[in-house]
Structure formats: structure tokens, C-alpha cells
Amino acid sequence: MTDKKNNNFKKYILWFWAIFTAGILCVVFVFLFAGWGFFGEMPTFEELENPETNLATEVLSADGKTLGKYYEENRTPVKYEDIPPHLIQALIATEDERFYSHSGIDAKGTLRAVAYLGTKGGASTITQQLAKLLFSDVTNKNKFERGVQKIKEWVIAVRLEEQYTKEEIITMYLNKFDFLYQAVGVRSAARIYFSKEPQELTVEESAVLVAMLKNPISHNPLRETFKENALNRRNTVFGQMEKNGFITEKERDSLRQLELVTDYSPEQHDDGIATYFREHVRDFLKNWINDEENFKPDDTKYNIYSDGLKIYTTIDYRMQEYAEIAVDRHLEKLQKEFNRQNKNNKTSPFRSVNKEEIKRIINRGIKNSPRYKEMKKKDFNEEEILASFDKKREMKVFSWEGAIDTLMTPRDSIRYYKSFLNAGMMSMRPQTGAVKAWVGGINYKYFKYEHVKQARRQVGSTFKPFVYATAIDQLHYSPCLEMPNTKYTIPKGRHGVTKDWTPRNAGNEYGGVKTLKRALAESINTITARMIDRTGPENVISLLNKLGIDTRNIDPVAAIALGSADISVYEMVSAYSTFANKGVYVEPFLIERIEDKNGTILYQHTPETRDVLNEESAYVTVNLLEGVTRFGSGRRLRSNFDYIKKLPHYQRAVTGYPYDFKNAIAGKTGTTQNQSDGWFIGMVPDLATGVWVGGEDRSVRFPTITYGQGATMALPIWGMYMKSLYKDEDIIVSDDDFEKPDNLSIKIDCDDLEKEDEEGEENEFEEVKIDF
Structure with a gap:
């Protein structure tokens, strides 16, 4: 009987160890299979070394400030040393207390999560969260898929720990996280939520951003609905920082008393400073990247929305x-x-126009409008498109007192904006x-x-100095040269004049003589006409061309002296x-220069100059x-x-x-x-x-x-x-x-x-x- 009991006990022991060993082997093989790609494609060594991230192109002022960005994702990376220590402390204390002691997977946290079914916190480490941000492109539909995804994240996390230092992992994670409102990465988040660079963040501001890591939607400090959630989670961050010795109990209590304050500064292209300039720079970049001389070493074009270029402007x-x-x-x-x-x-x-002319102006505005062009692309016929411009719609329109919500037809809005x-x-x-x-x-x-x-608009009397400069340079005229302020006629056939041309002075004021200096100061038309009659319009246009003005549509006629040209x-x-x-x-x-994301100079401005006037003529014109x-x-x-x-x-x-x-x-x-x-x-x-x-x-x-x-x-x-x-x-x-x-x-x-x-x-x- 005793022998039988012993045999049964040995059998149970053998079965236990067999099942235990099988379980261990199953776990090992599951991870091996995941690593071999049996459960879906895994990142290669090269991808781990250079994880694919979309980096915004940043436009910088001459004094080093950000004017704006072009992006698919508004991400501009920061270096570890540019992240304030209290932000890193808040991150580790709240998201991964044993970050510096584990190798990608927190065993203790995992066992706790399994034992309590996640009720006492999850087990996802910062490295696992980074793995999910970098390489997770599966939309989980059921528990099995979520389980497989978690296994893949564990494998990737271990590999990331082998590939990168702890500091690099923290930096990559904070640079990758999407804080909403086009704030991808901690630098964009600091600028958008607090109008600051990351290193300028206070402890409480850093805690707000760390609080969002749990769920940026339900802990959004800008939405009134979720502001209390954000405040409570921020205070939890303070508690975790105190628990882990980063702040004192007194500091924790003091910080918890602070109101949650943001300084929202959106970074849409329509917002911010130098918006028109940034659009002009974008056009420059589009041409620049299409030039074969500027291609990447692998003969592909740079992407201004994802390659993280830095544009240093003037x-x-x-x-x-x-x-x-x-x-x-x-x-x-x-x-x-x-x-x-x-x-x-x-x-x-409008002034000095009849109803038909006004109708033409408005119709021209309609055909230039985004609404018209968009409907044309969608194959609406002309009648349908024009009818849509006469239906009242809710819209937000510009005013100097701020945007106005109104009900207006698109046709009326075009007249309003004009x-x-x-x-x-x-x-x-x-x-x-x-x-x-x-x-x-x-x-x-x-x-x-x-x-x-x-x-390009008519320039009026700002054109006259070009006529005077031509006379000074070619005829050596002095500003003190006197000319009669009387009516002056350039006859038909001379200098492109199709009929006798007698320009009038403002206010029809004539009489006496004027020096050239007085004539320009008072913008005397008759004396300017005398000047271009002596220099000839061709010589003035030649000067314009040397001065960088496009003269293709400027006819060599005497009337240009009074500023009829569009410039x-x-x-x-x-x-x-x-x-x-x-x-x-x-x-x-x-643009001074363009650098890639690694700081390599891709473009450097080369000045283009030419001598146009001698120094004396230029000074006399001035x-x-x-x-x-x-x-x-x-x-x-x-x-x-x-x-x-x-x-x-x-x-x-x-x-x-x-x-x-x-x-x-x-x-x-x-x-x-x-x-x-x-x-x-x-x-x-x-x-x-x-x-x-x-x-x-x-x-x-x-x-x-x-x-x-x-x-x-x-x-x-x-x-x-x-x-x-x-x-x-x-x-x-x-x-x-x-x-x-x-x-x-x-x-x-x-x-x-x-x-x-x-x-x-x-x-x-x-x-x-x-x-x-």
C-alpha cells in the first residue's frame, strides 16, 4: 500500500514537472516564434537601429526661434539634455518605477498585473510603450490579437533595451508620443499647451504632460469636460514623485494646491507668426527638393513633411x-x-464701377474661390456650383474685432472680403x-x-526715383538743377506716345522753377516728364532690369515715368x-542654410551681387x-x-x-x-x-x-x-x-x-x- 502511494506521488511529481517544463517551453517557443515573425512581421535590426518616425521640418528665425513647421506629424525631436529633470522624474515615477533596473520587461509588475487582473495597475514599461508607438500597426479586434500584440511588444522591448541606452529610450518615447492638437512629441506639446520650450517647463506643467500619457483624450487639460480628470491625474503624478523620493511631502502638498493653467498656442500653418513668409519658404523648398542636385544619397527626394529638415531663415x-x-x-x-x-x-x-462691372468682379472671385475649385474637381456642373453660392450657410468670417459667426451666402462673403x-x-x-x-x-x-x-500693383510716384537716377547716372544731373514747372508735352510718336501726352500736376499747380530735389520731394509730374524725355524710357527700363525688376511687361513708353507699371x-x-x-x-x-535631421548642411546661400550705379550716382539719388x-x-x-x-x-x-x-x-x-x-x-x-x-x-x-x-x-x-x-x-x-x-x-x-x-x-x- 505504501509502495503504491509512493508510486502515485512520484507520478504526480513527474506530471507536475512535465507540465511545468512544457509550460516554460511553450512560453519560450511563443517568444521565439514571435521573434522569428510567425505572428506577423517584426522590425529588422536596421529598423530597430533607425526606427521610422515622421519628423516635422522646422523653420527657424535668424535669432533661433521657431517660426513654424511643415509636417505630417508635428514632431520636432529634442535631445535628452534638453528635457528638464523633473519631467523625466515624473515620467519614471508614474509610468515605470523600476525603469533603470529592468531590461525591457518588468517581471514584478507583470506578475502583479496577472495576479490582480490589472486592477492594481498595468505592467507596461516605458520601453514596451515605446515599442508599441514605434512598431505597432495592428488594430486589435479581439483578446487573441491583443495577446499576440503584447507578446510582440515584449520581444521588441527587449531588443530596444539591447540597442539603446535608458536615456535614449526615454528621449525616443517623449519625442514620439502624440499629445493631441498636432502636438506630437514633448517639444510640440510644451509649445502648444504652454507656449514654452521643454527646458522652460515648470514641475506642475511637466506633471500635466505626464498625466496625459495614460490617456491624452480623457486627461486633456484644454477640454472643460476632462479638466478635472487632468487635474486629478496631475496630482497623482505628484504623489508618485513624492513616493519615489523626487520631491518632498511638503512640495507635493504645495504643488497639489496649484490650479491647472495652460497657455494654448496652436501650431497650424494658418496660425502664429510670419504665416505668409512660411508659405513662400514652402514653395522654395518644393522647388529645391525637385532639383536632382539636392537628392538624398540614395537618389530619392527629401520629404519636407517627414524628414526633419531645419530651415535657417534670415x-x-x-x-x-x-x-x-x-x-x-x-x-x-x-x-x-x-x-x-x-x-x-x-x-x-467698389467705386466708379457699374452693376455689370461689379458682377464681373464677384464672378471672378467666385471662380478663384476654394469652394468653386473643389466642386469643379467633384464634377459638379456650372449651374449647380453657382447655385451653391446663393444658399446661406453658417460660417466664421474675419473682422478686426475677432472672427464672427454668421449666416451668409458664399457670394455675399466674397463681396464682404473684398x-x-x-x-x-x-x-x-x-x-x-x-x-x-x-x-x-x-x-x-x-x-x-x-x-x-x-x-504686382501700380507703383505710382515711387517709380520716379528710377527716372531721376537714370538722369543722374547718364547725364550727371545735380539735385540743384532747376527746371520750369510748366505744362510739358511729349508729342505723338516720341517715346512710344500714341497721341500728344501732357501730364498734369496734382492740384493743377504750375509756375516758377523747381530744383530736381524740390521736384521729387513734391512729386512734380511735369518735371518728371521732362526728365524721361531726356533720358528715354528705354534707358530707365534698362536700369530697372539691373535693379532686379521684371521688365517683361513694362513697355518703353514715357508714361511709365509716373508709375503706371505693375511691380x-x-x-x-x-x-x-x-x-x-x-x-x-x-x-x-x-534662407541662410538647410540642414538634415543630423545637422548635415544640405544648402548654403551664396550671395548674388552686381554693380548697377557708381557710388556717386547712388549717393546723389539717396x-x-x-x-x-x-x-x-x-x-x-x-x-x-x-x-x-x-x-x-x-x-x-x-x-x-x-x-x-x-x-x-x-x-x-x-x-x-x-x-x-x-x-x-x-x-x-x-x-x-x-x-x-x-x-x-x-x-x-x-x-x-x-x-x-x-x-x-x-x-x-x-x-x-x-x-x-x-x-x-x-x-x-x-x-x-x-x-x-x-x-x-x-x-x-x-x-x-x-x-x-x-x-x-x-x-x-x-x-x-x-x-x-
Whole structure:
């Protein structure tokens, strides 16, 4: 009996060990099979070494700040040393307490999860979570699939631990996690949720991000529904940090008392700073990546949305901010006045057009709209498309007071948007060509058309300096040369004139003689006509071409002297810069260099320059332009007009007076026919800036010259911008005189300008009335 019992006991022991061994072997073989790919494809050694991640291309300012990104996933990686220690401590304390002691799988945590069926916490380590983020592309539909996926994650986690250091695993995990709202990775999350770089995060802000790792949807600090969840989970993180010795009990209690505060800053392309500039850079990159010389070593193209390129631009972040603020401040006030003057305009916002012309303008807007193009792609017929533009819809529209929710037909919305004045502004260093500020419009989200390089508008009197420069360079004219201010006719057949051409002066004012300096300062049309008659329009166009202006559509006719040509802000600023740069043209550039994600330089800017004018001719032209800001329409930039300061605030508000500039400024205002375009190009020795203001359509304009002139529409933006630059001690902008060349042979000091004539300027201001 005893022997039988012993035999049965031995049998049970054998069966136990057999089952135990079989179980162990099964587990081993399951992991082996998973590693061999029996349960689905596993990452190769090369993939583990270089895990596939989509990295955003980052656009950086000259002073190292992020202007924006292009991405499929908004991920910009950070290095381990750029992650604050308290963020790493919060991560480990909350997600994986034994992170530094395990090799990818936490055995203790796994046994606890099995024993308590997950009720006392899961067993997923940071490394396993990284494995899931990097290589999990299976949508789990049942328990078996979830089990298989978990086994694969265990195998990958062990391999990752063999391949990477603990610090690298933490960095990869934080760079990969999706925090929602296009915030992929901790750097994007810090910028979007708190408007900070990661190293600037506080302990409580780091805890909020770590709290989101459990479930970014149900612990979202921006959604009111989940804010309490986020707060409770954040406080749990503090508890875990105290439990693991990273903070004291007193610190934990103090931190738990803090409110949950975010500073949401979305990083959509329509948002943020330099939106028009970033779109222009994107176009540059699209062309750059398609050039075979710029292909990768494996002969494939770079992807600007996923290859993590870094684009180092010339834009100065602070100067860009000041430029955008100046445009916004002035256009908001100018728009109010524009709207006031349109109250009794039956064809508002258009002027001097009939119903048929308005209909053509609106129909042209319809055919250029995204709605029309999208419906065309979907094969809707013309009748269906046009009918859709007459159905009222809920929409959000732009206003200077903020977006407005309204009910409106798409046709009416097109007319509504055409009622807004827009602007283009560019600022560059004449000596280097580096573009420092670029404002392509008032709001990229609602107005996509770009007004620095894309738009070409009539330039008015800002063209006249090119005529004067041609005369100075070729005929050696002095600014003190006197010409009669009388009507002047260029006969039919001369200089492309199809019939006798007799330009009029503003206000039909004639009489006496004017020096060239006074004539340019006062923008005398008759004297400019005399000048181009002597130089010939062909020579002026030849100069324009050397100054970087596209002259293919500029006909060699005398009328170009008064600014009938369509030219972009980009071309005008670079052309004027040549005068400030002693006659040497430097092509404007936007991008210093492009680097790949490893810091290898892929592109480096090479300056393109050419001699256009001799130094003396360039300086004399600048001297003429200084006369405009001392004695002409640009003199309102000065501080020596006491009557301006005495005007009521409502009369000064729209133009931002007084500016109080006392340094050398060379510049020219421009106003086109019917006040459709207002221009001002202004220069100091090391910075040239151009501003255009007008409506999308030329029939959208002020009724009179009082507000429709460049001195009122565009010059104030330049003035506010430059005031901001001079106040900022960290921005270097010259307030010196323009450098006079040695042995100057052309006379520039003219006796008739010693006394300033303020009467005309004062009379002009008496017409200004603003009702806010």
C-alpha cells in the first residue's frame, strides 16, 4: 500500500514537472516564434537601429526661434539634455518605477498585473510603450490579437533595451508620443499647451504632460469636460514623485494646491507668426527638393513633411513681430475710416464701377474661390456650383474685432472680403540682401493671396526715383538743377506716345522753377516728364532690369515715368536698396542654410551681387530721396511740425503721429490713379523697408486723396515699425547719415530748400476727419 502511494506521488511529481517544463517551453517557443515573425512581421535590426518616425521640418528665425513647421506629424525631436529633470522624474515615477533596473520587461509588475487582473495597475514599461508607438500597426479586434500584440511588444522591448541606452529610450518615447492638437512629441506639446520650450517647463506643467500619457483624450487639460480628470491625474503624478523620493511631502502638498493653467498656442500653418513668409519658404523648398542636385544619397527626394529638415531663415523674430503689429494697428484704424466713408456708397465697397462691372468682379472671385475649385474637381456642373453660392450657410468670417459667426451666402462673403484693405510689407538689409521681415497680408487664414512677391500693383510716384537716377547716372544731373514747372508735352510718336501726352500736376499747380530735389520731394509730374524725355524710357527700363525688376511687361513708353507699371513690393525694396548700398545690387534672400535631421548642411546661400550705379550716382539719388522726408510728403516722419502734435487725437489716430524721427531717412511715397494703391519705400543706411496698402480690386479705394494717398495709407506703417525698432535696444538699426563718397563732384546742397514750407502740409491735414 505504501509502495503504491509512493508510486502515485512520484507520478504526480513527474506530471507536475512535465507540465511545468512544457509550460516554460511553450512560453519560450511563443517568444521565439514571435521573434522569428510567425505572428506577423517584426522590425529588422536596421529598423530597430533607425526606427521610422515622421519628423516635422522646422523653420527657424535668424535669432533661433521657431517660426513654424511643415509636417505630417508635428514632431520636432529634442535631445535628452534638453528635457528638464523633473519631467523625466515624473515620467519614471508614474509610468515605470523600476525603469533603470529592468531590461525591457518588468517581471514584478507583470506578475502583479496577472495576479490582480490589472486592477492594481498595468505592467507596461516605458520601453514596451515605446515599442508599441514605434512598431505597432495592428488594430486589435479581439483578446487573441491583443495577446499576440503584447507578446510582440515584449520581444521588441527587449531588443530596444539591447540597442539603446535608458536615456535614449526615454528621449525616443517623449519625442514620439502624440499629445493631441498636432502636438506630437514633448517639444510640440510644451509649445502648444504652454507656449514654452521643454527646458522652460515648470514641475506642475511637466506633471500635466505626464498625466496625459495614460490617456491624452480623457486627461486633456484644454477640454472643460476632462479638466478635472487632468487635474486629478496631475496630482497623482505628484504623489508618485513624492513616493519615489523626487520631491518632498511638503512640495507635493504645495504643488497639489496649484490650479491647472495652460497657455494654448496652436501650431497650424494658418496660425502664429510670419504665416505668409512660411508659405513662400514652402514653395522654395518644393522647388529645391525637385532639383536632382539636392537628392538624398540614395537618389530619392527629401520629404519636407517627414524628414526633419531645419530651415535657417534670415527673418528676425522681433522685427517680424514689430512689422506685423504695425500693419495690424494701422490697418485696423484705416479700415474703420474706410467703412465710415462707404456708408453712403451705393456700390460699396467698389467705386466708379457699374452693376455689370461689379458682377464681373464677384464672378471672378467666385471662380478663384476654394469652394468653386473643389466642386469643379467633384464634377459638379456650372449651374449647380453657382447655385451653391446663393444658399446661406453658417460660417466664421474675419473682422478686426475677432472672427464672427454668421449666416451668409458664399457670394455675399466674397463681396464682404473684398471690402477689406490689405497690405504687403518687406524689410531687408541692403548690404547683405537678408530679408528681416515679410508681411504678405493682414490674416493668412482668411486672405491667402500674398502681397509681397505674388501681387504686382501700380507703383505710382515711387517709380520716379528710377527716372531721376537714370538722369543722374547718364547725364550727371545735380539735385540743384532747376527746371520750369510748366505744362510739358511729349508729342505723338516720341517715346512710344500714341497721341500728344501732357501730364498734369496734382492740384493743377504750375509756375516758377523747381530744383530736381524740390521736384521729387513734391512729386512734380511735369518735371518728371521732362526728365524721361531726356533720358528715354528705354534707358530707365534698362536700369530697372539691373535693379532686379521684371521688365517683361513694362513697355518703353514715357508714361511709365509716373508709375503706371505693375511691380511687387519685393522688387521695389530690393531696387531701392541698391541706392543705399552705394550702387551695388544684392539679390534678396530668405534662407541662410538647410540642414538634415543630423545637422548635415544640405544648402548654403551664396550671395548674388552686381554693380548697377557708381557710388556717386547712388549717393546723389539717396540725397534726393532724403529731400522727400525733409520737405515733401514724407516729412510727416519728422518731429518739427508743431501743428501736427496740436491736432485732436481722433485726427492723428489713424496715422500714428508724431513719429519724432531726427535721423537721416531716404524715401518716397506713391499714390496711383483714383487712390487705388498707397506706397511708401523708406531707407536708413542699413535697412530698407517697403509698404503697399490697397484693396484686392482697384475699384476698392478711398474717394479722395486725403486718405487715399501713400503718405496716409502706407507711410504710417513704416513709421510705427521703425519707432519700435529704435526703441528695442537688442535690435541694431543705424541712425547715422548715409555715407558720402569721397571727392563728390555733383552739387547736392540747394539754397531753395534751406527753409521748410509747412503750409501745404498743414492745409492737407485740415481735411482729415476721423470718426471712431
